[in-house]
Amino acid sequence: MSETAKRPRTRIQARNRQAILDAGLDCFSEAGFRGTTLDRIARGAGLSKPNVLYYFPSKDAIYEALLERLLKTWLDPLAELDPGGDPRGELLAYVARKLEMSRLFPRESRLFANEILAGAPRIGPILSGELRALVDEKAAVIRGWANAGRIAPVDPHHLIFSIWALTQHYADFDVQVRAVLGGADPFPAAEGFLAAMFDRALAPETAAGAPGALHAAGRPGGPPGDAGAGRSR
Amino acid sequence: MSETAKRPRTRIQARNRQAILDAGLDCFSEAGFRGTTLDRIARGAGLSKPNVLYYFPSKDAIYEALLERLLKTWLDPLAELDPGGDPRGELLAYVARKLEMSRLFPRESRLFANEILAGAPRIGPILSGELRALVDEKAAVIRGWANAGRIAPVDPHHLIFSIWALTQHYADFDVQVRAVLGGADPFPAAEGFLAAMFDRALAPETAAGAPGALHAAGRPGGPPGDAGAGRSR
DNA sequence: CGTGCCTTTGACCGCCCGGTCAAATCGGAA
């Protein structure tokens, strides 16, 4: 298979394909698949509609190319959760990674949200396949940590859901968050808030006699911006 | 103002207007405004397209009727937060109310999510007006609780965001949640998880000299801010 | 048995949708 049809052969192909995907991401993430038109994508990419169809065979193809590219990077942060690491440090680092993704790739997050809201017509099988397997695997790790008393005894699946919900909220509901905050950038404060929130939620039950080494004490090489509890904007 | 043009004069009007709003909620919450067609709403309501336009002047009118009706009930749970009540009890009850809304009105939640994802073209002013005012008011209450040491010193705005994010997630991402859980109903477990999560996150800092007596101290016997706040199911 | 109003609908309008196609244009290697 020597560089078959797919990958860009020329500079101009690379540039235009990228422009189309970029404009498509803008549109799909805002209006969903059905609410997006080829004309809008074409205008956003600075191309004519037939020219867009020259690079992608259909609107579906653009959408699926975006989804495929998205899924690869979307599962990575969870996959990086290290069963051998420090439990709270690993989980807080995962929170930090996910929040960073919301900050850097809000359109991707909204694209994903739109797909789910629409009933996941295209990625449904992946959710109950790859994603479920990955989550179950990591949930087992977390349950092990909880059973060993290294973190609080929380439901691992719902803990993961809570991390997704809290971090993606800052991307998906960005407009609302900024409206309520009066336009301020929510991310700096969010980082501290989430670190403090999960740090408290995960602090292990200190059974009788356990040391007073409570959550706020110096943690190992934790994620950036830890212990920034209670920050206000 | 004696029953002017708006409200249903006849039984048949009440029934059909309701059927249209119901079908519209189905469509808009799934595909957003742009992705929804009048034909689909009409089919869902069991009416012909012109008949739908007999009850509502336009597609916009249906959408805005739904948004208006939604906003009334959407802000209520937060407005009910009682500054005079027990801090943790009040906040946990708010969490429970919001989760209950996700369980009972998932379509409304998804409609709202779609509107925000699209950039809040219609409710933007309300977000930075009424909603912001309400949130600021309640944030001040929460800040007062924190300053008085009655709850942990958390950023009040982000605390409210976290409640929205965590509760609405179970409605907006229902498909994903159920796919990962293998189809099980997530709400029973979510209720307990969120109660525990916020109970821990809000537990006040124990004063300096009591390292061992941290937040989770009296848990087994039932803490003052009881976990089952609000609803049993 | 009208009669008048509420309700319903088939036909239609102009426009935009996703997509096709043949022809025109471009641009680099020989």
Added chain:
DNA sequence: TTCCGATTTGACCGGGCGGTCAAAGGCACG
């Protein structure tokens, strides 16, 4: 300069879009 493939586009297609309209049905009153 010539040439050939890569690129671009105007014109077009069938169908679906939001919305209109006149006319037809239904239905509770006198």
